[in-house]
Amino acid sequence: MQFHLNGFRAGDPEMLRGEVPAPGATLAPLPDITDVLIVGCGPAGLTLAAQLAAFPEIATRIVEQKPGPLMLGQADGIACRTMEMFNAFGFVERVVREAYWVNETVFWKPDDTARAAIRRSGRIQDTEDGLSEFPHVILNQARVHDFYLDVMRRGAAPVLPDYQRRLVGLEVAPEAASHPVALRFERLDTGHEGEVETIRARYVVGCDGARSAVRHALGVTLKGDSANQAWGVMDVLAVSDFPDLRLKSVIHSAHEGNMLIIPREGGYLVRFYIELDKLNENERVASRNINVNYLIAAAQRILHPYTLEVKEVAWWSVYEIGQRMCDRFDDVPEDQAEARSPRVFIAGDACHTHSPKAGQGMNVSMQDAFNLGWKLASVLWGQSDPALLSTYSVERRAIAGELIAFDRKLAEMFSAPPKDPNDPDSVGVDPAEFQKYFIQQGRFTAGTAMRYTPSLITGEATHQHLAEGFTIGMRFHSAPVVRLADAKPVQLGHVVKADGRWRLFAFAAAEDPADPASRLQALCRFLEHDPASPLRRHTPAGADTDAVIDLRAVLQQPHRDLAFGSMPTLLRPAKGRHGLTDYEKIFCPDLKNGPDIFELRGIDRAGGCVVIVRPDQHVAHVLPLDDHAGIAAFFGRFMLAS
DSSP states (O other), X not given: OBOOTTSOOOSOTTOOSSOOOOOOOBOSOOOSEEEEEEEXXXXXXXXXXXXXXXXXXXXXXXXXXXXXXXXXXXXXXXXXXXXXXXXXXXOHHHHHHHSEEOOEEEEEEEOSSOTTSEEEEEEEESSOTTSOSSOOEXXXXXXXXXXXXXXXXXXXXXXXXXXXXXXXXXXXXXXXXXXXXXXXXXXXXXXXXXXXXXXXEEEEEEOOOTTOHHHHHHTOOOEEEEEEEEEEEEEEEEEEOOTTTTSEEEEEOSSSOEEEEEEOTBTTEEEEEEEEEEOOTTOOGGGGOOOHHHHHHHHHHHTTTSOEEEEEEEEEEEEEEEEEEOSOXXXXXXXXXXXXXXXXXXXXXXXXXXXXXXXXXXXHHHHXXXXXXXXXXXXXXXXXXXXXXXXXXXXXXXXXXXXXXXXXXXXXXXXXXXXXXXXTTOOSBOHHHHHHHHHHTHHHHTTOOOOOOSBTTBOOSTTGGGBTTSOTTSBOOOOEEEETTTOOEEEGGXXXXXXSOEXXXXXXXXXXXXXXXXXXXXXXXXXXXXXXXXXXXXXXXXXXXXXXXXXXXXXXXXXXXXXXXXXXXXXXXEETTTTEEOOOSEEEEOTTTSSOHHHHTTBOTTTOEEEEEOTTSBEEEEEOTTOHHXXXXXXXXXXXXX
């Protein structure tokens, strides 16, 4: 998909003529109370609002200081894992269509015989085969916002941002209050300047960036180090004879600094991350008064002997590298964690910041919100004990710590000068070593290496051997299957939508699944009829049987060898007010288009297993197919009886 040919224009690329209309801003007064109040319309805030919009009985408001939606974004890299999350929200196809696909990465270093020039030193596949069914892509952050805003507007409980409100006060009342968090907002819109509104909420989430007012109100600070290194970034339309302008390119020059080239969506736009001068101790990059012409000149010098003629600058900025993180991501001090549950949370840049080199900032921020959203919904709906909310800070702070450690090393290697092979005393980084490190960390940058440790909602690895490819704590790695009822090839992981439901994937044993004595039939009888069944204990009366916990089965036999009507009734349930049959719960291996899922994910064929998947697509537990008590006990740890 090509666009921007005759100049950069923000917004939907399919609107070919005229100005791009911004979605209408909500300027009505804030209500007195709400269930969840989100501060900030960045990636984290919109992810959270989009998820909560799926729950009709939960009132959600999202407040933003800016006058309207983002029209030109800063972050642009979207990891494979984030694409999987976008699929759960229902807009991944729109991203795939518009975005630039990062298929390969090339590396450039100084020419050994003419150090003032650069030459290509390596070319690799960007993402390893089989890591995800989705690619690593590049797309303007503002377009991601557009997609989320659309999901929010269309939700069961639609959420529209309240723009032009600045947070000026936040207080948390005693726990006994029904809406314990009081917030005061100053209106900034014309005709209401200076007016202060007060709203009380059950829960508040600060997604308001590195200068977070919510974090400041909690008395929490970002801690860490600055690398005293300045970088510039610009999105441009340019003409160049550099051969890899449409490939992700890592460039180390001998004397002019280093640069990262990221091709952008539309076929013409390109982003340059440009290393600038080292900052002095306690110096801020703003004091250098760097302008866009300085960035262009620096890029031209680094690219020598190739030329670069910038025709149009769509956006540019300068920033400082630094890695910082908060000690906690909620309002409960560590010594009070056992005594009370959190009411106020912070997410994204509000609680962790890092360099953009690995392209993780927006991705990790959205994963923060994806982790928190379903937990808030579960507690507000009365499905789970409020203790569930304490897992957010523990889980996401550990992930942020891993990211910062990785980012620090990557930034150091990126900013280091390249070693001169002709000078044994030269200092810096060996370009070959940098490329090797880049390859080794591929799963981390793809977002698929993230793993939650055992907790209230993540089990121990006692039975991990039953499903070696579904690592407990990591994301549920999708695989191709065929749906039994209609023989449609599908991705199994795509049934995990952002709807707050848990999933039970029952991988059947080798026996005939239609046999009443089979382990799959026994599991279904337990789940459908036994009073200890988590489906019976935790599903509200009158609701569909899969309203809270969604059971799916994967059988070993080819789909043509099985009869849908012989399968357990729980896997072909009658649902909705008309009692219509759900035909989409039973799957078989896709023997035509790829490896058998049992082989691909290391499933024990003899005994099968149950893989429990959290609403945020992470594997919560792996248990034997006949461990009915274990399944019930797991959900009983955090879910309340209906």
